Amino acid sequence: MARINVEIPEPLQPLADGDTTLTATGETVRAALTECGQRHRMLVQRVLTRGGVLRPHVNLFLNDSDVRAVGGLDATLQDGDTLTVVPSVSGG
Amino acid sequence: MSFESRIDALRREIVEIDPGEARALSAHGAVLVDVREENEIARGLAEGALPLGRGFLEQRIGPAVPKRDTPVLLMCGSGTRSLLAADALRRLDFTDVRSVAGGFERWKEQGLPYAIPEAVDAGARERYARQLSLPELGAAGQKRLDNARVLIVGAGGLGAPAALYLAAAGVGTLGLVDDDRVERSNLHRQVIHRDDRVGQFKVESARATLAALNPDITLRTHNLRLTRDNVESVLGEYDLVLDGSDNFPTRYLLNDACMKLGLTNVYGAVQGFEGQVSVFKPAAGPCYRCLFAEPPPAGAAPSCSEAGVLGVAPGIIGLLQALEAMKLIVGFGEPLIGRLLLFNAKVPRLRELKLARDPECRYCAPDAVFPGYLDYQAFCGGDSCSGAAHAETADV
Numbered sequence: 001m002a003r004i005n006v007e008i009p010e011p012l013q014p015l016a017d018g019d020t021t022l023t024a025t026g027e028t029v030r031a032a033l034t035e036c037g038q039r040h041r042m043l044v045q046r047v048l049t050r051g052g053v054l055r056p057h058v059n060l061f062l063n064d065s066d067v068r069a070v071g072g073l074d075a076t077l078q079d080g081d082t083l084t085v086v087p088s089v090s091g092g
Numbered sequence: 093m094s095f096e097s098r099i100d101a102l103r104r105e106i107v108e109i110d111p112g113e114a115r116a117l118s119a120h121g122a123v124l125v126d127v128r129e130e131n132e133i134a135r136g137l138a139e140g141a142l143p144l145g146r147g148f149l150e151q152r153i154g155p156a157v158p159k160r161d162t163p164v165l166l167m168c169g170s171g172t173r174s175l176l177a178a179d180a181l182r183r184l185d186f187t188d189v190r191s192v193a194g195g196f197e198r199w200k201e202q203g204l205p206y207a208i209p210e211a212v213d214a215g216a217r218e219r220y221a222r223q224l225s226l227p228e229l230g231a232a233g234q235k236r237l238d239n240a241r242v243l244i245v246g247a248g249g250l251g252a253p254a255a256l257y258l259a260a261a262g263v264g265t266l267g268l269v270d271d272d273r274v275e276r277s278n279l280h281r282q283v284i285h286r287d288d289r290v291g292q293f294k295v296e297s298a299r300a301t302l303a304a305l306n307p308d309i310t311l312r313t314h315n316l317r318l319t320r321d322n323v324e325s326v327l328g329e330y331d332l333v334l335d336g337s338d339n340f341p342t343r344y345l346l347n348d349a350c351m352k353l354g355l356t357n358v359y360g361a362v363q364g365f366e367g368q369v370s371v372f373k374p375a376a377g378p379c380y381r382c383l384f385a386e387p388p389p390a391g392a393a394p395s396c397s398e399a400g401v402l403g404v405a406p407g408i409i410g411l412l413q414a415l416e417a418m419k420l421i422v423g424f425g426e427p428l429i430g431r432l433l434l435f436n437a438k439v440p441r442l443r444e445l446k447l448a449r450d451p452e453c454r455y456c457a458p459d460a461v462f463p464g465y466l467d468y469q470a471f472c473g474g475d476s477c478s479g480a481a482h483a484e485t486a487d488v
Contacts, residue, residue, distance in 0.1 A: 010364045010436075011399065046392070056385035057392070066448035084445065086434065088384040089363040091401055092250040092338040 001025050002077035004032055007084040008043070015043035029062060029083060030073040047085060048073075059086045102175040106182075107190045111199040114165045114192045115139070122163035123156070125149075127177040128196065132169060138196060139205040141167060144227055149177055150184060152227055160185050167192040167199070210235040215308065220262055228424035234262060240421045241265040243330035245318065245346060247294040248272070249406030250336030250360045252284035254414040258334075259302040259309055261418060266302065267312040267330055270294040281403035318342055320465035323349040332420060334358045334413050340387040341468035347372065347380035351455040352462045356420060360413040365402050365437040367409035370428050370447065371416050372456075377430035378449040379456040390473040405437050 006022040016022055017040070026032035030052070037044035047058050052073070054060060060067040061084040062075055077083075093101075109117070118124040118140045126137060127146040137143055144152045146168075157164055164186055166174035171193045178189040192199070200206060210232040212224065223229050240263050244251045247270040259266055272294050274285045282294075289297040295313035302311055314326055323345055327333060333355050335346050343361075350357040356373040359380060372379045412433065419425045434443045449456070454463050 010366045055388075057388035059383060061445045064444065065446050068450075069446070069448035084434075084443075086368070086432070086445070088340070088388055089361045089366075089368065090338060090340045090343060090387075091362045091399070092246050092248050092336045092360065092406065 001027060002032075002079045002081060004077050004079070004081040004083055006032065006036060007082060009085055009087055011087055011089065012043055012046055012085060015046060016040050024083075026077060028073065028077060029060065029067055029071075029075045032077060032083060033073070046087075057088045060084070061086060099172060099175060102179055102191075106175055106178045108171070108175075108193040109165065109190050111138075111167075111192055111194060111202050111204055114167065114190075114199075115204055117163060117165060122165050124165045124167060124192075125153070125156070125177070126167050126196070127173055128168050132196075133209060134211055135208070136196065136200065136206045137209050138167060138199050139207065142227060143209070143230065146173055146177055148225070150180060153181060153184065153186075156227060157186075161187050163188040163190065165190050165192055168195045170197055171195040212238075216262065219306075219308065223261065229422055233422040233424070236422050237262045237418070238264040240332065241267070241330045242332045242334060242417055242421075243267040243269065243327060244334045244336055245269045245342065246336035246338060247282070247284065247298040248278065248336060248338055249281040249362065249401065249403070250410040250413060251334070252282040252298070253407045253410035254334055254336060254360075254417070255298060255302060256284055256305065257411060257414040258417060259306045259311075261414075262306065263309060263417075263421070265310045265312065265330075267314060267326075268295045268298050269314040269316065269318060269326065270298075271315055271317045277397075281401065281406050283403075283407070318345055320345060320468065323465075324353065327353055327355060330355070332356055332358065332417055334360075334417055336360060336410060336413065340472040343380060344387065344471060345465070345468045348455055348462075348465060350374065351379055358413045358416045358420070360406075360409045362401055362406045362409050363399050365405055367405050367412075367435040367437075369409055369412045369416065369433040369435070370431065371420065373420075373427070373429045374456060375458075378447045379453060381455050382450040382453050383432065383447060385450070387472045402437055405435070408435060408437070 003025050006024050008016045024032040024036045026035055033044055062070050063082055124141040126141040126143045133143045142156055166177045168174040174191040178191045181189045212231050212234050220234055224234055242263050244255050247268050274289050274292050274294055274297050276290050284301045285297045293315050295315050299311050299313050327349050333350055335357055337343055351374050354374050359370045361368050416427055419427045430447050432445045432447050454460055
């Protein structure tokens with residue numbers, strides 16, 4: 001079971017009790033997000049649909065890579081990995 | 093020791109090579125460096141030569157030739173100053189320095205290729221002196237800036253700093269799109285406007301500032317909101333687009349139009365203390381839709397007016413966009429194609445992420461046939477995709 005950091009962008013931090021980084025455990029990205037969802041349900045609902053699919057206006061990066069390029073939500077995690085949530089923002 | 097004795101001594105110590113041999117070596121990894129003065133180089137520069145000059149050679153050689161064991165071939169007018177330059181590089185621990193015997197004059201006599209470098213006029217030499225002296229830019233880069241036509245969409249938090257620096261740098265034609273008027277609440281971040289212009293159209297306010305900053309460039313203002321009906325006629329006048337818009341409909345419209353027209357889009361967006369920058373270049377990397385296939389549901393991504401923004405944050409992101417635009421125009425550095433730069437002002441931190449191209453993207457996949465423009469207001473779920481009721485749990 002890998003222990004990873006999940007970096008939360010500012011717009012979603014209110015849904016993570018104000019935290020900028022969460023720790024999560026799991027063998028895969030999906031498992032780690034599911035674990036996060038047990039503590040921060042609203043946060044994970046902003047990332048995944050009810051059907052468990054990554055929302056089209058949010059992107060996930062495993063370390064420095066787009067998660068879709070490294071196996072998607074089933075990508076295997078290693079201890080110390082960083083999962084970064086990147087939402088679309090429109091401000092200019 | 094007399095100057096002549098010194099040169100004689102250097103000729104015994106430093107390998108001299110024929111111009112033809114220099115050309116052959118430079119084609120196989122050696123770096124040919126011209127140490128003549130600017131007025132001499134204006135009469136011709138050997139193909140492949142770096143015009144570093146003699147005065148700042150020791151300062152400029154490091155960035156130009158990072159590895160000390162790279163063969164460096166020094167060239168001057170007739171082969172004397174190049175010996176002194178080679179000696180100077182030896183003292184900086186360059187291990188393989190050679191002097192081109194006969195210099196540029198013999199290069200020409202042997203019929204080897206050379207070009208007359210781009211030159212700038214006296215006014216430009218004075219105005220852009222500090223960037224002209226950068227080898228990565230020089231007169232050729234300045235000419236490229238002068239010939240560039242850049243459209244900045246949005247004269248707001250991102251567009252204001254970007255426009256100021258691109259105008260100052262000498263982008264020859266700068267277009268601005270915006271249909272808003274200046275409000276006092278804009279001024280903490282939209283530094284191109286002024287308090288006494290509150291109520292004016294933003295493009296006119298921006299034009300006044302930019303014209304005062306650099307009267308040598310052409311400014312075009314488009315006092316309108318981009319729509320699928322006018323986007324191609326507006327974008328068609330430009331070579332490069334900088335997305336400084338503040339709403340999702342415009343961002344998706346711009347992306348789609350840039351992909352269709354083959355225009356590179358320098359993307360930036362901010363919220364609060366954070367920002368994003370990337371470069372979407374058709375055929376070379378992913379597009380905005382590869383990053384975010386669809387906009388968020390209404391209310392899930394509040395605008396700056398709702399969520400707030402630190403004025404410095406769009407300032408930094410807008411300047412990073414201006415930097416990317418300059419890199420693309422001039423051709424130095426590594427543009428953020430296929431990469432996303434995230435900025436967090438609180439830490440502060442810049443982080444680079446690798447973007448993946450969506451192989452099924454309808455707008456940028458290699459075999460994609462442009463599917464047509466959308467009703468972007470409807471696509472984005474409302475007037476601006478922002479400001480509607482919160483809908484964080486809606487499935488989209």
